[in-house]
Amino acid sequence: MSVFREYPGAFDEAVDGPPRERARxxxxxxxxxxxxxxxxxxxxxxxxxxxxxxAGLAPVEPFSSEFLPDxxxxxxxxxxxRLQCPTDYVAxxxxxxxxxxxxRRIGIxxxxxxxxxxxxxxxxxxxxxxxxxxxPAMGEALKPIHRLEAEAAKENEIAQQAYAVGxxxxxxxxxxxxxxxxxxxxx
Numbered sequence: 001m002s003v004f005r006e007y008p009g010a011f012d013e014a015v016d017g018p019p020r021e022r023a024r025x026x027x028x029x030x031x032x033x034x035x036x037x038x039x040x041x042x043x044x045x046x047x048x049x050x051x052x053x054x055a056g057l058a059p060v061e062p063f064s065s066e067f068l069p070d071x072x073x074x075x076x077x078x079x080x081x082r083l084q085c086p087t088d089y090v091a092x093x094x095x096x097x098x099x100x101x102x103x104r105r106i107g108i109x110x111x112x113x114x115x116x117x118x119x120x121x122x123x124x125x126x127x128x129x130x131x132x133x134x135x136p137a138m139g140e141a142l143k144p145i146h147r148l149e150a151e152a153a154k155e156n157e158i159a160q161q162a163y164a165v166g167x168x169x170x171x172x173x174x175x176x177x178x179x180x181x182x183x184x185x186x187x
């Protein structure tokens with residue numbers, strides 16, 4: 001049970017303590033009492049001047065399709081060539097889309113003598129300027145997943161209809177059995 005439920009005034013007392021009183025009187029969060037917010041530590045004059053931030057971006061190696069599984073590399077390169085977009089847009093989407101497809105079928109056992117299993121999650125992102133065909137590349141790479149989703153939705157719809165028919169048949173049989181019990185039970 002929470003302390004605040006057990007002692008209704010405890011929360012108000014904790015919040016209305018000395019720091020809140022200083023704030024009401026216009027003071028800062030420091031302990032010297034002058035309202036400056038300084039607690040007697042270093043002042044701004046003692047700090048060195050900040051160094052300027054670097055102007056350019058750090059060099060990045062270009063994406064290579066050698067990093068992709070052999071089964072995906074030609075497909076990813078084909079999509080990138082057809083769309084005339086960077087290969088990494090398609091590759092990142094394709095690799096991260098494999099995570100849900102694989103699901104819980106593959107796991108990692110960090111400890112050999114326990115039942116601890118970690119299911120890997122894949123996360124990915126790509127960044128580009130407007131007009132670099134990020135969304136079309138992602139859409140093209142996700143087409144197989146969308147097809148699998150559509151097939152699963154159809155199978156689910158068929159299964160729901162079969163369940164509804166079976167449920168109706170069960171209810172009808174139960175109702176008939178009740179009527180038979182009433183009919184033959186009273187004679």
